[in-house]
Amino acid sequence: xxxxxxxxYWVFVLLLMTGLFAIIHKSNLIxxxxxxxxxxxxxxxxxxxxxxxxxxxxxxxxxxxxxxxIYANPLPQVLILTAIVVGIxxxxxxxxxxxxxxxxxxxxxxxxxxxxxRYLS
Amino acid sequence: xTLVFGTFLLSMMVLVAIAIVREHNLFVAVMLSAIxxxxxxxxxxxLDAADVALTEAAIGAGISTVLALGALALxxxxxxxxxxxxxxxxxxxxxxxLVALLYSTQDNPRIGDPEAPVHQHVAPWYxxxxxxxxxIPNVVTAVLGSFRGxxxxxxxxxxxxxxxxxxxxxxxxxxxxxxxxxxIPDNTIRLRQHTIPHVIGKLLAPFIxxxxxxxxxHGEYGPGGGFQxxxxxxxxxxxxxxxxxxxxxxxxVPPNLLYGLSxxxxxxxxxxxxxxxxxxxxxLDYSVLMTDPIxxxxxxxxxxxxxxxxxxxxxxxSIYHAFAARDPH
Numbered sequence: 001x002x003x004x005x006x007x008x009y010w011v012f013v014l015l016l017m018t019g020l021f022a023i024i025h026k027s028n029l030i031x032x033x034x035x036x037x038x039x040x041x042x043x044x045x046x047x048x049x050x051x052x053x054x055x056x057x058x059x060x061x062x063x064x065x066x067x068x069x070i071y072a073n074p075l076p077q078v079l080i081l082t083a084i085v086v087g088i089x090x091x092x093x094x095x096x097x098x099x100x101x102x103x104x105x106x107x108x109x110x111x112x113x114x115x116x117x118r119y120l121s
Numbered sequence: 122x123t124l125v126f127g128t129f130l131l132s133m134m135v136l137v138a139i140a141i142v143r144e145h146n147l148f149v150a151v152m153l154s155a156i157x158x159x160x161x162x163x164x165x166x167x168l169d170a171a172d173v174a175l176t177e178a179a180i181g182a183g184i185s186t187v188l189a190l191g192a193l194a195l196x197x198x199x200x201x202x203x204x205x206x207x208x209x210x211x212x213x214x215x216x217x218x219l220v221a222l223l224y225s226t227q228d229n230p231r232i233g234d235p236e237a238p239v240h241q242h243v244a245p246w247y248x249x250x251x252x253x254x255x256x257i258p259n260v261v262t263a264v265l266g267s268f269r270g271x272x273x274x275x276x277x278x279x280x281x282x283x284x285x286x287x288x289x290x291x292x293x294x295x296x297x298x299x300x301x302x303x304x305i306p307d308n309t310i311r312l313r314q315h316t317i318p319h320v321i322g323k324l325l326a327p328f329i330x331x332x333x334x335x336x337x338x339h340g341e342y343g344p345g346g347g348f349q350x351x352x353x354x355x356x357x358x359x360x361x362x363x364x365x366x367x368x369x370x371x372x373x374v375p376p377n378l379l380y381g382l383s384x385x386x387x388x389x390x391x392x393x394x395x396x397x398x399x400x401x402x403x404x405l406d407y408s409v410l411m412t413d414p415i416x417x418x419x420x421x422x423x424x425x426x427x428x429x430x431x432x433x434x435x436x437x438x439s440i441y442h443a444f445a446a447r448d449p450h
Contacts, residue, residue, distance in 0.1 A: 004128060005231035008168075011131040013222040017215050018138040025211045028200040030147055030192065034154055037185070038138050041161055044177075048170045053240060054233040058171040059260040060343065064252045070235075072169035073244040074260040078269060081261065082276040084176045085348045085433060088185050089283035092440045095192040096290040099447060102196040109201050 008049040015042035027110045029098045033091065040087055047076040127167045134160045145200045151189045158182040171344035172261045175336070179352035184437055187359055191444035255418045257341040265346065266422045270405035273425070274390055277432050281387050284436030291443040299379065299439065300446045302371035322364035329357035337430045341419070347426040351433025359441050367445050374438060382435030389428035393421055 015038055022035025051073040059074040102108050105116055137157045144150045158181025166174035205211075230237035251263045265273050288298045330353075337350030362370030394405040402409035407421025 004124060005233075006226050006229060007128055007131065008232055009226035009229050010223060011135055013219060013226060014135050015138050016222070017219045018135070018142055020218070021211065021215050022142045024214075025205060025208070026142075026200070027203055027205060028147070028197075030189070030196065031142075031150065031200055034141060034150055034189075037154065038141065038157070041157070041181075044173075045161065045164065048165050048168050048173055049232055050237070050239045051170060052168045052233045053235055053237075056169055056233070058169045058344065059248065060171070060258050061248070061252055061260060062258050071248050071260065073240055074247055074264050075244050076239070077170045077173050077261050078264045080170070081173050081176050081265065081346075081348060082273060084173070084180050085352070086276050086279050086283075088180045088188070088352075089280045089436065089440075091185060092188050093283045093286045093290075095188060096287040096440075096443070099192055099195045099444070100290055100293065108196050109203070111203055111205070112201075 008045065012042050012046040012049070015039075015045065029101065029108045029110065030095075032110075033094050033098070036094075037087070037091060040083075044080045044083065047080050051076040123167055127164065130160055130164050130167070134164070145202060146198065147193055147200055148190075148198055150200075151186060151193060154189070155182045155186040158185070172259070172346065172349070175344050175349045176352065179349055179356060183356040184352055184359070184441075187356075187363070187441060188444060191441065195444070195447055195449050254415075255422070256415045257419070257422065259341055259343065259346075261344075262340050262346050262422065262426070266425050267405075267407060267418055270394075270425065273429065274394070274405065277387055277390055277429055280436050281383055281432055284383055284439050287440045288443050291447050297376070299371070299376035299442050302368055302375060305368045305371065305446075319364055322360050326357045326361040326364070329360065330354050333357060337426065338423075340426055341422060347429025347431075348433055350426075350430045352437060354430070354434045355437035355441070358438055362441070362445070367442070371442060376439075376442070379435050379439045379442070382431045383439060384435075386428040386430070386432030386435065389431065390425050393424045393428070397421070 019035045019037075019039030019042060023032050023039065026032055026035065053070055053072055056070040056072045059071040059077070061069075061071065063069075098108055101113070105113050107113060107116075134157060137153055137160065141150050141153045141157065144153065158177060161181060162174045162178040165177055230239075247264055247268065248260055251257070251260045255263045255267055257263055292298045333350045333353030333356075336345035336353060337347060340346030340350070358370065358374055361373065393407070393410075397406050397409050398404050400409040405421075405425075407418045408414035410417035410420050
């Protein structure tokens with residue numbers, strides 16, 4: 001089981017690269033955005049993986065007399081908790097921009113937009 | 122057992138992520154990303170991050186799916202197949218970065234290693250001092266609201282700014298940011314024709330909102346707080362809107378109330394900070410709010426969590442209505 005001690009990091013790397021692949025390779029803007037959110041989720045997974053501690057539990061101290069109880073690290077959790085909510089707000093902003101792009105260009109494919117730009121200029 | 126379960130869930134996540142990237146139907150891709158978020162939430166829970174898991178489940182699987190579907194309805198259902206230039210170049214870059222990153226993970230501490238650097242620095246101090254200085258069980262809420270109150274105030278401002286941005290972008294060509302509920306034609310798409318989703322959705326919505334309020338006011342004692350509560354309450358009202366249509370949903374929570382919630386939450390948060398300055402403390406130092414410093418911390422946390430909850434509810438609902446109100450041409 002020792003070999004699985006780094007498994008979370010491998011998954012983090014694989015998810016990060018899957019997301020990045022969608023961002024640089026896909027032409028559809030919504031697909032790019034989904035790729036960006038996979039990328040973002042990978043970073044969340046990495047941070048939260050750091051908080052885990054053997055024999056630990058969630059950092060909610062119900063009974064201060066339990067001195068032997070080990071708690072997970074609360075700091076990465078706080079960072080990621082707010083990051084998730086800020087992430088959805090910025091994703092919504094990006095979606096709104098994509099909706100306006102569709103209305104002005106008639107497409108959300110980057111390759112077609114580039115052709116339109118070339119044609120217009 | 123937990124290790125086996127976690128390994129299984131993480132492998133599923135990689136498979137789902139690859140399926141999302143390969144899928145050409147955007148509707149399917151969005152649905153798969155909801156599954157991805159649910160798997161992520163379960164994983165976060167296994168990693169002892171109960172607060173984060175609750176947030177991811179409410180936001181990732183709930184609200185972001187609805188928003189993405191709203192955007193799909195206004196743009197395109199399917200991705201166009203094309204053969205990009207430099208295809209092999211991007212794959213080569215991916216593989217190179219993958220190998221480099223995988224190589225670098227060797228130096229990371231094993232998961233759960235108590236000797237890892239992250240567990241040595243300030244984290245033990247927070248775990249030790251929270252029962253003494255703030256006296257609430259949930260250390261995550263204590264760090265979020267009190268020790269790192271500045272950061273959280275910044276995050277709330279970011280959310281408000283994003284909400285304002287979406288409202289301005291999507292109200293282009295109209296006179297009002299969100300439409301007056303009385304002027305919405307009562308023929309929007311809804312689930313009334315589908316009996317089972319209609320009945321179940323209507324039954325569930327009040328309980329989701331009630332659970333949101335519980336999470337809001339119980340956040341100091343269990344997993345939860347303003348961010349999760351705001352997302353849950355917004356999800357409940359969005360469910361009502363999906364089932365009953367835009368008009369009753371906007372009549373229930375009118376636009377002016379949404380603006381009031383979004384701005385009032387930030388003002389409440391900042392107001393608590395100013396009040397603590399006027400009483401002789403630092404910005405967002407709640408100890409001076411009451412004669413007993415611990416009671417002051419409790420009141421301060423309750424108020425700023427309420428502010429966070431108000432802003433998150435207001436902004437997420439405004440964003441949803443802004444997408445729903447945009448006329449698909």
